[in-house]
């Protein structure tokens with residue numbers, strides 16, 4: 001199983017309850033960002049470019065618990081920044097586990113081995129380790145030579161200590177599908193529970209704007225990677241989202257499916273765009289003009305987006321939306337390895353598109369005045 005049965009059951013019954021109550025828009029996973037500080041400066045991520053006083057600010061455990069209770073999701077992902085840099089992360093995680101939330105603590109794993117003793121293995125806790133590919137590709141992606149070896153060391157230590165360990169892989173333009181498939185083999189061999197994979201998105205603040213995937217190229221890449229699937233591979237993503245990535249299914253974005261709470265408040269409308277903040281979850285749901293977002297809205301910032309945080313909840317919603325959705329999902333889980341000769345051809349034809357040196361972030365982008373003010377309130381400066 002890609003997730004424990006108790007988790008699958010909790011999520012399925014939560015979604016069914018939302019459907020039966022007639023709730024049109026419901027959140028599935030809270031994206032809890034307790035800090036933006038990081039010990040990496042990846043070219044594809046803009047978070048680290050906030051000014052120093054914002055990077056210094058962090059949410060307290062109480063603020064985290066309040067956010068979780070406000071939105072009521074059965075799952076909580078903790079991205080960042082690097083959550084292991086938050087001095088109260090063990091307390092935050094323990095409090096979420098106590099509330100029976102399924103927690104995915106995202107980490108680059110540079111500190112995982114040394115901080116492992118601060119956490120207790122639980123079916124509610126999974127370390128979601130960011131590994132963008134095989135050694136060379138990951139080091140390029142995170143702009144840190146040796147980053148892959150440290151991360152994999154952390155993965156092995158966590159698996160050996162009895163923790164649930166999953167991975168998340170973001171793919172950018174130029175990714176070698178053959179190498180990604182070998183990467184999946186490596187992850188399964190070290191005992192990872194399951195893997196999540198998503199195309200990258202162009203952050204306004206990210207310094208490397210050239211290497212993000214457009215929609216058509218994304219579908220081609222994911223078709224070549226995810227077709228002719230090996231039996232040993234386990235994925236931590238809804239089967240319908242994965243078919244969407246492969247170009248086999250159309251889904252519309254559900255930006256409310258993974259609401260984001262950070263030191264600035266509830267982010268409008270999604271994990272990627274920052275069109276302001278709401279003070280409460282209810283205000284977020286009421287204030288956002290949802291029709292202005294998603295690819296079909298014509299919003300140019302959504303035109304190429306196929307990311308997990310926008311479409312995973314769409315996949316889950318599709319599954320539970322009809323008998324057809326349930327049957328298609330069951331077929332995908334139990335009977336389909338997606339045999340596809342054309343995809344094999346794509347693998348054989350792949351050629352490197354670019355070779356560029358590692359890009360290090362140099363120039364911090366300016367935050368808005370409102371962002372400064374909120375961060376100052378949180379950091380107490």
Ligand code: SF4
Nearest residue numbers: 253270293302305310
């Ligand atoms: S399409 Fe992407 S960028 Fe647009 S609202 Fe959805 S998740 Fe956000």
